[in-house]
Amino acid sequence: MNRIRRMISDLASTAIAILREIFDEAAYARFLSRVGLASSSEAYAAFRQEFEEAKVRRPKCC
Amino acid sequence: MNKTLAILGWGTVALLGAVAVGTVAMQRGEPINSLWLVVAATCCYALGYRFYSKFIAVKILALDGLRATPAERLENGRDFVVTNKWVVFGHHFAAIAGPGPLVGPVLAAQFGYLPGTMWVLAGAVFAGCVQDFVILLFSVRRDGKSLTAMAKDEIRPVGGFVAYVAVIAILIILLGVCALIVVNALKSSPWGTFTIAMTMPIALLMGVYLRRIRPGKVLEVSALGFVLVLAAIWGGQYVSQNPALARLFTFSAPTLAILIMVYGFAASALPVWLLLAPRDYLSTFVKLGTIALLGVGIVALHPTLHMPALTRFVDGTGPVFAGKIFPFAFITIACGAISGFHALISSGTTPKLIARETQTRMVGYGAMMAESAVAVMAIIAACVMQPGIYFAINSPAGVVGQSPAAAAATISSWGFPVTAADMQALAHAVGELTLYNRTGGAPAFAVGMAHIFSHSLGGETLMALWYHFALMFEALFILTVLDAGTRVARFMVQDALGHVYKPLGRTSWYPSILATSALIVAAWGYFLWQGVKDPLGGINSLWPLFGISNQLLATVALCVATTIIIKMHRAKYAAVTLVPLAWLVAVTFTASWHKIFDSNTRVGFLAQARALAASPAPISGATAQLIFNNRLDAAVTGVLVIMVTLVLVESLRQWMGILNGAKEARVKESPFVRTRLVEEQG
Numbered sequence: 001m002n003r004i005r006r007m008i009s010d011l012a013s014t015a016i017a018i019l020r021e022i023f024d025e026a027a028y029a030r031f032l033s034r035v036g037l038a039s040s041s042e043a044y045a046a047f048r049q050e051f052e053e054a055k056v057r058r059p060k061c062c
Numbered sequence: 063m064n065k066t067l068a069i070l071g072w073g074t075v076a077l078l079g080a081v082a083v084g085t086v087a088m089q090r091g092e093p094i095n096s097l098w099l100v101v102a103a104t105c106c107y108a109l110g111y112r113f114y115s116k117f118i119a120v121k122i123l124a125l126d127g128l129r130a131t132p133a134e135r136l137e138n139g140r141d142f143v144v145t146n147k148w149v150v151f152g153h154h155f156a157a158i159a160g161p162g163p164l165v166g167p168v169l170a171a172q173f174g175y176l177p178g179t180m181w182v183l184a185g186a187v188f189a190g191c192v193q194d195f196v197i198l199l200f201s202v203r204r205d206g207k208s209l210t211a212m213a214k215d216e217i218r219p220v221g222g223f224v225a226y227v228a229v230i231a232i233l234i235i236l237l238g239v240c241a242l243i244v245v246n247a248l249k250s251s252p253w254g255t256f257t258i259a260m261t262m263p264i265a266l267l268m269g270v271y272l273r274r275i276r277p278g279k280v281l282e283v284s285a286l287g288f289v290l291v292l293a294a295i296w297g298g299q300y301v302s303q304n305p306a307l308a309r310l311f312t313f314s315a316p317t318l319a320i321l322i323m324v325y326g327f328a329a330s331a332l333p334v335w336l337l338l339a340p341r342d343y344l345s346t347f348v349k350l351g352t353i354a355l356l357g358v359g360i361v362a363l364h365p366t367l368h369m370p371a372l373t374r375f376v377d378g379t380g381p382v383f384a385g386k387i388f389p390f391a392f393i394t395i396a397c398g399a400i401s402g403f404h405a406l407i408s409s410g411t412t413p414k415l416i417a418r419e420t421q422t423r424m425v426g427y428g429a430m431m432a433e434s435a436v437a438v439m440a441i442i443a444a445c446v447m448q449p450g451i452y453f454a455i456n457s458p459a460g461v462v463g464q465s466p467a468a469a470a471a472t473i474s475s476w477g478f479p480v481t482a483a484d485m486q487a488l489a490h491a492v493g494e495l496t497l498y499n500r501t502g503g504a505p506a507f508a509v510g511m512a513h514i515f516s517h518s519l520g521g522e523t524l525m526a527l528w529y530h531f532a533l534m535f536e537a538l539f540i541l542t543v544l545d546a547g548t549r550v551a552r553f554m555v556q557d558a559l560g561h562v563y564k565p566l567g568r569t570s571w572y573p574s575i576l577a578t579s580a581l582i583v584a585a586w587g588y589f590l591w592q593g594v595k596d597p598l599g600g601i602n603s604l605w606p607l608f609g610i611s612n613q614l615l616a617t618v619a620l621c622v623a624t625t626i627i628i629k630m631h632r633a634k635y636a637a638v639t640l641v642p643l644a645w646l647v648a649v650t651f652t653a654s655w656h657k658i659f660d661s662n663t664r665v666g667f668l669a670q671a672r673a674l675a676a677s678p679a680p681i682s683g684a685t686a687q688l689i690f691n692n693r694l695d696a697a698v699t700g701v702l703v704i705m706v707t708l709v710l711v712e713s714l715r716q717w718m719g720i721l722n723g724a725k726e727a728r729v730k731e732s733p734f735v736r737t738r739l740v741e742e743q744g
Binding site for chain 1: 140141148156232233240278350411542547569
């Protein structure tokens, strides 16, 4: 029973990690830890500014 | 004991797969249950992954778990980040999954469900997955270099140049055809147009929420945006029922085309992240959710396919697009089996996230299998409809006739009975005025999806909501590809122009931004306009053009892969990339020949131009434009083929030189550095 519970919990945390990466939440967390800031409107604006240049160059497939 | 169990287990999978593939292939005359396709696909993917990808990983690529990847060696917390393999898999899949595997298989269903299914399975296992896997690994071994850079290094500068031109050409044609699909889905559809229009204020609201209320909480705000979009779909029915409101959101195809071009230009040239970034997130959220929902729905509801295994249109007389099953089924399906564009993603962001070389197998080969599964779902969605309805939706008026009665009579005469009353009832059920002449695949996919779900969830009363949900999903998703693609193409053009005149390369210099954005939008806008004005519906000429350019890019990627494999002294195994390469050359070159020179005016661009020019009536402005468009399409196809021929010849020279000892077999990899990561080895 415990094994199944652990498996479900692992599965859920992996799914959330995938979604956080796809939706750039993980990139924002890395940005905050790199620049040593807490999350705020200003920090998010700075993140978007830095991130946007790289993101818009990424091709999206057809 | 374990070995015996494994042999028994895999033997059972192989047997089950053989029975399922055999049933799909041999069934004639009776409708077939979609579960057979699901079982056939699952078994093929399982066997392909377990045996074929392992063979490639061990015998050819010699994946080395001890070799540090660029994510580890160059980690900077921005581009290069050591990432969990499942997270990279999800990220890679989200990047490669586009409208192609949904639209291509729906269009190719005019040949029946069999050709599409067989090519999606075989093409993915032996070509598409292999391409994505090897290009990803080769990029990982070269510090995450792009396909164009690898082509330049390993073949010669001509390889890099051709890859660059092919990418730009694909982007422009893809954006034109994507915009055409949206136009054909939303024309004269106040409900659909209202829903898409509502995504703009919803995205702005999401942007404000992200910036001011809960900075960075993208998942949370995407879920909120999704609920608001559902509310917009619900509200759309009241808009379509109110004559004054309906008039506000009812547009003709040319008007929608102009609006989409203005949108594309604004998205590329203006700093509108507040709108575009949240829309991108919303679109991804809806895309992943809908694909998952459709997958679960098909397995749970396993609808019956009404389309025959093969239709009479394998002879090339199909109404959706003209051309025989070979090569046009393969050109049309494109991304569901192999996509050259994937090579750009496999040599873009993904190689910079991979923690271990050994994970490239799961990410590269595995994610393409998932994409191929999406294509199988699209085939099922297209084939659950009665064939007469499928052809009524997807056939242009220029082929089946202008009036409902004429269209129904023409389609029934092909052996696919449908009546004007059937079509009227269906249009009413999905909340549209008409479903005739909605070429492009999106409305047919939406009807198929609505058909699948309405049979168990909500019945006929919810059919209109399911239809508009599916339509919104496709249109939102495609518009996001459109704005992202326009910006990517704009950056590529700016990078190139920067070599001619430095300020043009500066991405912050407004004159350059405006000029290059206008250039890109004008280029794809031209193809869109051509499609809107084409009496044959546009898709007939534009989708094959897109398919050809996409598959030609895959040809370049496989040339690069084969060259590297030969340089790695693995020439005896080069067939893994050489055979798909030879197949793609046969398919793309034959298709290009037909599209340029075929004497059938519905197939050959030049034949159509000649027929129009030879008309005894005086040539009007519109006809002159059609003649020019056909000649332009022929020229674009010809130039692409000539350029890829150059890469092929150059690659052949490299291979011959290495094999007969005249050239040194030296790969340009980054030097081996032993990993310091101690986690599991992938």
